[in-house]
Amino acid sequence: MTDITIKIDGKEIQTQKDRFILEVARENGIDIPSLCYDPDLEKFGGCRLCIVEITNRGWTKIDTACSTRVADGMEINTKSEEIIKKRRAILQLLLDSHPNDCLTCQKAGACDLQKYAYEYDVKFRDHDGAKREKVYDLSSPYILKDNAKCILCGKCVQICGQIEERSILSFADRGYDAYIALDLGKDFAHSYCISCNRCVSICPVGALIDKRSLGKIRSFESEKKTVKCKVCEFGCNFEVHSKNGENIAVTAKKPSSGRPLCLKGRMMTELMFLDNPDTPYMKGAGEFIESNWLTVTGFKNIVKKIEKVDAKKGE
Known part of the structure; x- marks a missing residue:
């Protein structure tokens, strides 16, 4: 590819054309905040937090770094006074619609919204305006969905849709009433969701939570060890969370390199690594039913x- 020269915050950088500003910046140690960007997903540009000032051929404009491609001679300012002001305004609008429960949120310490609000000194404030409706989906023993905390970044929709036969999540309604809906429009129990936790693994806030780790341990409290699932050739990655020498929870890491994630693999990982694994469940007709480890793991x-073969040998 053809090399080009750009400047980011005064730093001259050699790169290739048609790449996106955000990825070039991060490769060169320049952090641009973003809530909806992920290198393994299509560029969405929904959160607008990655806006930068771009000067090219004498023209200056503000645009999203995640969806704007570099061009030769381009100069980018990632932290001008105007950009910082606009980012703070975006974060303030998000907090104005967000529940003020960071102290007790399961995502505390690993929440991108919390991180950037701290970095840009944006705080919760009292107001008489609208807030996102508090709608919870508690129907699944594996995933908790909290509509009030959703920032509509779209990551869950995209990562679920990467597996064609799944595509369970989608945007519904418009404007301030927009929300993330399930395929059958109800809840996880009545959907075709297989509880793989792809959506949970990529959610930047506390809108989608691994329910089996809820209330047990939070990210900043645990020691973490990455392990590979042994159920199939994909070898999906999971994190085992431990505290005081006890393995307490297993969570799915973001899938990559074609790894799909599945509930069976997650259950096997729990059984192998947790000291006291919780009761497993399987989905029935519109509900999750308490099961046993032989059934859930497929060993039954x-x-x-x-037993049949051994019985024959004993005859």
Whole structure:
């Protein structure tokens, strides 16, 4: 590819054309905040937090760094007074619609909104305006969905849609009433969701939470160890969370390199690594039903076959 020269915050950088400003900046140690960007997802430009000032051929404009491609001679300012002001305004609008429960939120310490609000000194404030409706989906033992905390970044919709036969999540309604809906318009129990937790693994806030770790341990409290699932050849990555020498929870890491994530793999990882794994569940007709580890892991039929074979040998 053709090399070009750009400047970001006065730093001259050699790169290739058609790349996006955000990825070039981060590769060169220049942090541009973003809530909706992920290198493995299509560029969405929804949160607007990555806006920068771009000067090219004598013209200056403000645009999103995640969806704007570099061009030779381009000069980018990522932290001008105007840009900082606009980012603070965006964060303030998000906080104005967000529940003020950071102290008790499961996502505390790993929440991107919390991180940037602290970085840009933006705080919750009292107001008489609208707030996002408090709608909770508690129907699943594996995923908790909190509509009030959703910032509509679209990451969950995109990562779910990467597996064609899934595509469970989508945007619904418009404007301030917009929300993330499930395929059958109800809840996880009545959807075709397979509880793979792809959506949870990428949510930047506390809108989608791994329910099996809820109330047990938060990110900043735990020691973490990455392990690979052994159920199939994909080898999906999970994190085992431990505290005081006890393995307490397992959470799915963001899938990459074609890894799909699945509930069976997650259950096997829990069984193998947790000291006291919770009761497993399987989805029935519109509800999750308490099950057992032989059934959930798929070993039930194997055990039956072993017992049958052993019985024949004992005859």
